[in-house]
Amino acid sequence: MALGTSSKRYSKALVSNSIDEGNLDIMFDEICSLINILEESDDLKDFIANPTISRENKTKLLNKLTDQSLPNTSKLIRLLSINNRINILLDVCKAFVVQYNQYNNIIEVTVTTPFEISDDLKQTIKEYLSSIKEGKIQLTKKKDKALIGGFTLDFDNTRLDVSVKKRLEKMQKQLKATN
Amino acid sequence: MQKIKPAEVSALLKKQLESADIQSSFDEIGTVLEVGDGIARVYGLSNAQYGELVSFDNDLQGMVLNLEEDHVGIVLFGTSKGVKEGDTVKRTKQIASIKVGEGILGRVVDTLGKPIDGKGPIKGELFDMPIERKAPGVIYRQPVNEPLQTGIKSIDAMIPIGRGQRELVIGDRQTGKTTVCIDAILNQKEFYDAGEPVFCIYVAIGQKASTVAGIAKTLEEKGALDYTVIVAANASDPASMQVFAPFSGACIGEFFRDTGRPALIIYDDLSKQAVAYREVSLLLRRPPGREAYPGDVFYLHSRLLERSAKVVNDNKVASEMNDLPKSLKSKVKGGGSLTALPIIETQAGDVSAYIPTNVISITYGQIFLESDLFNSGVRPAINVGISVSRVGGSAQIKSMKKVAGTLKLDQAQYRELEAFSKFGSDLDAATLNVIEKGRRNVEILKQNQNDPFQVEDQVAIIYAGSQNLLKEVPVEKVKAFEEAFLQELRKNNKKLLVELKSGKISDKETDEIKKVAEKIAKTF
Numbered sequence: 001m002a003l004g005t006s007s008k009r010y011s012k013a014l015v016s017n018s019i020d021e022g023n024l025d026i027m028f029d030e031i032c033s034l035i036n037i038l039e040e041s042d043d044l045k046d047f048i049a050n051p052t053i054s055r056e057n058k059t060k061l062l063n064k065l066t067d068q069s070l071p072n073t074s075k076l077i078r079l080l081s082i083n084n085r086i087n088i089l090l091d092v093c094k095a096f097v098v099q100y101n102q103y104n105n106i107i108e109v110t111v112t113t114p115f116e117i118s119d120d121l122k123q124t125i126k127e128y129l130s131s132i133k134e135g136k137i138q139l140t141k142k143k144d145k146a147l148i149g150g151f152t153l154d155f156d157n158t159r160l161d162v163s164v165k166k167r168l169e170k171m172q173k174q175l176k177a178t179n
Numbered sequence: 180m181q182k183i184k185p186a187e188v189s190a191l192l193k194k195q196l197e198s199a200d201i202q203s204s205f206d207e208i209g210t211v212l213e214v215g216d217g218i219a220r221v222y223g224l225s226n227a228q229y230g231e232l233v234s235f236d237n238d239l240q241g242m243v244l245n246l247e248e249d250h251v252g253i254v255l256f257g258t259s260k261g262v263k264e265g266d267t268v269k270r271t272k273q274i275a276s277i278k279v280g281e282g283i284l285g286r287v288v289d290t291l292g293k294p295i296d297g298k299g300p301i302k303g304e305l306f307d308m309p310i311e312r313k314a315p316g317v318i319y320r321q322p323v324n325e326p327l328q329t330g331i332k333s334i335d336a337m338i339p340i341g342r343g344q345r346e347l348v349i350g351d352r353q354t355g356k357t358t359v360c361i362d363a364i365l366n367q368k369e370f371y372d373a374g375e376p377v378f379c380i381y382v383a384i385g386q387k388a389s390t391v392a393g394i395a396k397t398l399e400e401k402g403a404l405d406y407t408v409i410v411a412a413n414a415s416d417p418a419s420m421q422v423f424a425p426f427s428g429a430c431i432g433e434f435f436r437d438t439g440r441p442a443l444i445i446y447d448d449l450s451k452q453a454v455a456y457r458e459v460s461l462l463l464r465r466p467p468g469r470e471a472y473p474g475d476v477f478y479l480h481s482r483l484l485e486r487s488a489k490v491v492n493d494n495k496v497a498s499e500m501n502d503l504p505k506s507l508k509s510k511v512k513g514g515g516s517l518t519a520l521p522i523i524e525t526q527a528g529d530v531s532a533y534i535p536t537n538v539i540s541i542t543y544g545q546i547f548l549e550s551d552l553f554n555s556g557v558r559p560a561i562n563v564g565i566s567v568s569r570v571g572g573s574a575q576i577k578s579m580k581k582v583a584g585t586l587k588l589d590q591a592q593y594r595e596l597e598a599f600s601k602f603g604s605d606l607d608a609a610t611l612n613v614i615e616k617g618r619r620n621v622e623i624l625k626q627n628q629n630d631p632f633q634v635e636d637q638v639a640i641i642y643a644g645s646q647n648l649l650k651e652v653p654v655e656k657v658k659a660f661e662e663a664f665l666q667e668l669r670k671n672n673k674k675l676l677v678e679l680k681s682g683k684i685s686d687k688e689t690d691e692i693k694k695v696a697e698k699i700a701k702t703f
Contacts, residue, residue, distance in 0.1 A: 157208055157209060158208065159206050159269075161203055167201040171199045171201055173238075
């Protein structure tokens with residue numbers, strides 16, 4: 001289960017360990033790279049999820065991948081491998097990002113628009129968000145033509161949907177209900 | 180046909196478009212992790228409350244039932260088709276409720292209060308009634324003191340039910356449990372016609388749609404649908420709908436109860452509801468207990484049946500009742516009642532199974548129906564020996580109480596002696612007398628389906644039976660005697676019947692009954 005209980009616990013431990021060792025930011029960068037590696041390659045994902053491959057083999061491969069470039073993550077991989085939890089590696093990494101953001105008071109916001117947005121507009125959205133939310137705003141852009149117009153904002157399990165698509169749906173529902 | 184003017188249509192559409200509310204606001208959302216078997220597990224929704232309604236992308240509704248550390252468990256009120264992993268789920272910030280008003284009478288609705296009888300939307304003013312609501316507290320209740328006439332002789336005489344009582348109807352399949360309850364609904368027509376209606380709610384849980392349609396037709400034909408609501412969660416509906424159907428029925432009943440009127444609710448049947456609840460609970464991964472039912476199956480039934488009550492006859496106190504829905508507050512009146520007749524189906528007469536014992540302990544007595552009696556032609560197949568009503572006696576009208584006082588004892592004695600008579604040994608006159616009287620009383624208590632008796636008729640015939648006025652009438656002719664006797668009373672002794680109905684019974688009345696009974700008995 002994505003961001004399940006166990007991945008949350010591993011990530012909490014990892015954050016706390018990194019704070020103690022004073023390398024939280026380095027760890028964050030490494031975890032982000034690991035997420036990229038894991039998400040880019042479907043073969044690697046399948047390899048890790050495959051129950052017929054022994055954990056020794058999985059650990060060996062992951063160690064080879066990360067030994068040089070991502071030295072700090074090897075500790076995590078080793079622990080997960082000992083506990084036979086290597087299959088939740090990606091979830092632990094994602095949960096770590098959430099924990100890191102929480103620790104640093106960063107709010108991840110996704111803006112979905114049907115067209116590219118200009119930097120000016122991005123700034124306006126940022127300003128609006130900082131007026132209603134405390135913390136550093138990190139904006140991610142997403143494009144979805146199905147929205148037709150307007151935009152949606154997603155952060156902290158909250159959504160503001162002011163897209164034309166949603167408005168049309170609402171209008172359709174109300175017209176159907178009255179007739 | 181009227182001519183349609185395009186300009187008018189456009190103007191109308193424009194008006195509707197202008198009034199359409201398309202304002203957006205921040206919504207709390209979650210993401211579907213997995214879905215199946217009518218259950219969805221959702222990540223996010225960290226502020227969702229227990230029992231809150233949530234809506235899915237495709238307008239499907241669900242109810243939050245499990246709040247876990249990292250996800251919430253939601254039961255779906257519909258098919259899970261169209262819900263995918265990764266879909267968003269929105270909080271509605273509303274506790275599940277249905278819209279109830281006077282217009283709901285005569286309708287067939289589903290668990291969510293939506294009409295399913297094809298007669299269009301429910302008309303009139305509607306009030307939001309929460310499906311889950313706490314039962315009235317101690318100070319808002321009063322003891323049962325008014326009878327609820329079921330029209331069934333053996334019940335009204337020996338197992339009387341009072342308004343606000345909950346009386347269990349229990350028995351194997353095919354013993355006439357539903358029939359007894361439908362007859363009780365039909366008997367309320369007398370009060371509806373007199374302008375003092377007892378509103379009825381029939382909740383069908385996990386039944387065949389054809390059975391429900393049959394019941395609706397019977398009620399309509401007998402003119403009983405005008406004061407009845409049918410809540411149906413059929414066998415093909417999701418388990419969650421079957422679990423909450425009785426709660427929806429209860430909140431319709433509460434609408435009448437809290438506006439100062441009497442109501443009768445029939446849950447047909449709670450064993451099927453328990454089975455549906457077991458299904459939902461196991462799918463939500465709640466730990467199974469005895470017979471695999473979850474630990475809170477007792478609470479499921481106790482909180483439901485606790486909602487039936489006789490509300491204190493004081494408008495001021497009643498208006499301060501706990502957990503009153505806001506919309507209903509201005510309409511609240513005292514003196515209302517909600518009587519519940521839950522039905523439980525036993526397997527091979529086993530009343531010591533988990534669910535039957537639970538519901539027996541919650542209710543104020545039980546009406547026990549037996550297949551042996553049913554098959555030997557005693558219908559309704561009520562075993563009066565083990566059926567009891569713990570509080571109904573105080574609600575019986577005086578005349579009935581006096582007349583039926585000895586009936587239960589007489590019948591118990593008869594059953595004991597009847598066993599001896601089967602050996603064919605010589606019996607003394609006194610024993611024979613008891614047996615012969617008992618046989619006639621059994622005949623008197625037999626009753627056809629959909630043929631409720633008015634209370635005055637019941638008092639008259641039971642008096643005749645208990646005083647052994649039928650001793651000259653052959654057992655097989657008791658039914659014919661009953662008919663002739665009641666016809667004679669209705670024709671020539673109207674005043675007597677009125678007196679009996681009002682509860683009065685003195686030597687004058689009993690003498691009159693005796694005279695008529697003797698007169699009719701001679702003709703047999």
